[in-house]
Amino acid sequence: MTQTTDDTIGDDALSGLIGYNMKRLMSLVSADLARVLAAFDLRMLPFSALSVIVRQPGISQTELAGVLSIERSNLVQIIDDLAGRDFITRAPVAGDRRRNALMPTKAGSKMADVAQKAVFDHEARLFGVLSDTERDALLAMLIKVRQAVDQ
Amino acid sequence: MTQTTDDTIGDDALSGLIGYNMKRLMSLVSADLARVLAAFDLRMLPFSALSVIVRQPGISQTELAGVLSIERSNLVQIIDDLAGRDFITRAPVAGDRRRNALMPTKAGSKMADVAQKAVFDHEARLFGVLSDTERDALLAMLIKVRQAVDQ
DNA sequence: TATTGTTATACTCTATAACTATA
DNA sequence: TATAGTTATAGAGTATAACAATA
Numbered sequence: 093m094t095q096t097t098d099d100t101i102g103d104d105a106l107s108g109l110i111g112y113n114m115k116r117l118m119s120l121v122s123a124d125l126a127r128v129l130a131a132f133d134l135r136m137l138p139f140s141a142l143s144v145i146v147r148q149p150g151i152s153q154t155e156l157a158g159v160l161s162i163e164r165s166n167l168v169q170i171i172d173d174l175a176g177r178d179f180i181t182r183a184p185v186a187g188d189r190r191r192n193a194l195m196p197t198k199a200g201s202k203m204a205d206v207a208q209k210a211v212f213d214h215e216a217r218l219f220g221v222l223s224d225t226e227r228d229a230l231l232a233m234l235i236k237v238r239q240a241v242d243q
Numbered sequence: 244m245t246q247t248t249d250d251t252i253g254d255d256a257l258s259g260l261i262g263y264n265m266k267r268l269m270s271l272v273s274a275d276l277a278r279v280l281a282a283f284d285l286r287m288l289p290f291s292a293l294s295v296i297v298r299q300p301g302i303s304q305t306e307l308a309g310v311l312s313i314e315r316s317n318l319v320q321i322i323d324d325l326a327g328r329d330f331i332t333r334a335p336v337a338g339d340r341r342r343n344a345l346m347p348t349k350a351g352s353k354m355a356d357v358a359q360k361a362v363f364d365h366e367a368r369l370f371g372v373l374s375d376t377e378r379d380a381l382l383a384m385l386i387k388v389r390q391a392v393d394q
Numbered sequence: 395t396a397t398t399g400t401t402a403t404a405c406t407c408t409a410t411a412a413c414t415a416t417a
Numbered sequence: 418t419a420t421a422g423t424t425a426t427a428g429a430g431t432a433t434a435a436c437a438a439t440a
Binding site for chain 2: 429
Binding site for chain 1: 297380391
């Protein structure tokens with residue numbers, strides 16, 4: 093054992109930082125969520141994109157990229173994947189042939205339903221150590237800070 | 244404007260998920276923190292590593308990787324960078340020539356101090372929309388969930 | 395045999411620039 | 418000129434396997 097100045101080896105210098113702790117937790121949450129979604133052969137972004145398309149049929153790729161805060165260019169492969177698996181279609185938009193209206197298929201809607209249930213169940217387990225009140229407070233704070241930072 | 248089923252275009256299907264909202268906020272926090280650290284030509288991991296080394300002089304690379312929850316192999320380039328800039332040294336460990344005892348230099352300690360101040364100031368601004376009580380509660384919840392999930 | 399530091403490699407996520415077709 | 422979708426590319430983070438030196 094290497095002797096250090098303190099008796100314990102830890103991240104004391106960083107543990108007071110919300111950002112640091114959020115990153116550490118997010119890493120665990122992502123890994124766990126990825127495992128849940130892997131059962132449906134989905135990753136986080138395709139899952140998110142499909143969920144939004146089911147809720148907002150007809151949305152364009154630029155709009156969807158805006159909703160998810162990702163680059164249009166990075167959405168293309170995700171849309172390709174979802175379309176290739178017949179979860180969505182790229183329908184033409186009357187009056188603007190540049191746009192695609194993203195539409196869920198029946199299989200896509202079903203997949204979104206099932207995957208969303210699994211994700212919500214998984215969240216309930218993952219954050220189960222928190223009370224309902226705490227979870228509500230956590231969610232509210234995350235959204236509040238995001239809105240404040242994001243203008 | 245493309246007309247969708249709802250009047251607003253948003254991420255309703257996902258906004259109830261803590262994980263999703265945490266990822267969205269984390270993305271903003273990371274980008275902002277990266278900007279702060281860029282003033283010192285540091286990124287998040289080198290900053291974190293240096294902070295721990297200053298607090299725990301003599302720590303080995305394997306131990307440091309464990310503290311930060313990253314792979315040993317991915318730490319090597321970070322240590323190379325910090326050593327190349329004379330912020331740390333790799334001292335020999337008496338009795339085990341496999342190990343490096345990571346030691347901060349004076350310049351490294353100074354850099355850690357200055358950068359940590361900037362990061363804490365930045366956090367205060369970033370999470371300024373929350374009260375002190377809320378920030379404490381948020382930090383406590385992040386740590387509580389991490390400990391629960393991480394065994 | 396096991397561990398430490400290291401190298402090589404590959405995959406994901408993310409960001410930017412530039413192209414095409416359409417407007 | 419500007420916008421939508423696309424392609425190519427590069428950087429950063431992360432994960433795994435294998436090696437040399439040492440225990």
